Amino acid sequence: MTQTIFITGASSGMGKDTAKLFHSKGWNVVATMRSPEKETELTELENVLVLRLDVTDHDSIDAARDVAVAAYGKIDVLLNNAGYGAFGPLETFPMAGIEKQFATNVLGLIATTKAFIPHMRANASGTIVNVSSMGGRVTLPLASLYHGTKYAVEGFTESLRYELEAFGVRVKLVEPGNVNTDFSSRSLEFVMDQSIQEYLPIAGGMTKLFEKMGPDASEVSAASEAIWSAATDGSDTLRYVVGEDARKILSKRNSQDDDAFHATMKTMMT
Numbered sequence: 001m002t003q004t005i006f007i008t009g010a011s012s013g014m015g016k017d018t019a020k021l022f023h024s025k026g027w028n029v030v031a032t033m034r035s036p037e038k039e040t041e042l043t044e045l046e047n048v049l050v051l052r053l054d055v056t057d058h059d060s061i062d063a064a065r066d067v068a069v070a071a072y073g074k075i076d077v078l079l080n081n082a083g084y085g086a087f088g089p090l091e092t093f094p095m096a097g098i099e100k101q102f103a104t105n106v107l108g109l110i111a112t113t114k115a116f117i118p119h120m121r122a123n124a125s126g127t128i129v130n131v132s133s134m135g136g137r138v139t140l141p142l143a144s145l146y147h148g149t150k151y152a153v154e155g156f157t158e159s160l161r162y163e164l165e166a167f168g169v170r171v172k173l174v175e176p177g178n179v180n181t182d183f184s185s186r187s188l189e190f191v192m193d194q195s196i197q198e199y200l201p202i203a204g205g206m207t208k209l210f211e212k213m214g215p216d217a218s219e220v221s222a223a224s225e226a227i228w229s230a231a232t233d234g235s236d237t238l239r240y241v242v243g244e245d246a247r248k249i250l251s252k253r254n255s256q257d258d259d260a261f262h263a264t265m266k267t268m269m270t
């Protein structure tokens, strides 16, 4: 029987590339996005259903799930991909921006997951793939909010694994390093008050760190192929790291204690 994947944030980047990859492999694809009326490519593909879903609008999650189940009967894989980055010194962020970051990357992912558990439990099968980041296990400066959300996704997923494996549902984490999507131009909200001098040195250090890490960025296909593996390899593997940059930095993180790793990162900011 043809299998079906349900994707959040399928309007661009990894979500869209994953939709196209699964379609090319003969899957049914439910490609959800905030503004489906703007989509012109996925709507042309057979067995791709484009639906509206904003992860911060929980009614839209239930509505899209119901349409998807009515169309395809069974959802085999849920890909929680929607997300964005709130970067900048914490004190310059309005509370509304902080709440939006967690409402999208954490509560939106949790609400979508929760909406599909009864369906997967009834089928005694299913795989939930959560797009975290290497930033769910290591941190960069001026990104306390983004890392807070991705560390939350990691803890949430690890614990949920115990809960769902009992009835045949797998949960997995995809942890990309830098991936060449439009994330930094369209999904990165940088809030900084230049008049607060104290943050200028760390902002400069962050720029240097990004410059050093930039050349190691992966193509988007590396991320969608990792998602394909997570969804289809039949294993209970929890984590799928994407990219040489992520592999290198996570290996360094695992080999050093907290303070040594902090010092290593600071040398990369000079």
Ligand SMILES: NC(=O)c1ccc[n+]([C@@H]2O[C@H](COP(=O)([O-])OP(=O)(O)OC[C@H]3O[C@@H](n4cnc5c(N)ncnc54)[C@H](OP(=O)(O)O)[C@@H]3O)[C@@H](O)[C@H]2O)c1
Binding pocket: 008, 009, 010, 011, 012, 013, 014, 015, 033, 034, 035, 053, 054, 055, 056, 081, 082, 083, 084, 085, 104, 108, 131, 132, 133, 134, 175, 176, 177, 178, 179, 180, 181, 182, 183, 184, 186, 187
């Ligand atoms: N690119 C990287 O280097 C990188 C590295 C590690 C992890 N990641 C993670 O990978 C995921 C995908 O990012 P990407 O690189 O593919 O960037 P992207 O092309 O900017 O995609 C982000 C997607 O999230 C969607 N989105 C944002 N808020 C949403 C909401 N409230 N409801 C539904 N969809 C929403 C966006 O939809 P709109 O079109 O409506 O804005 C867009 O489709 C994110 O979770 C990100 O944190 C990216």
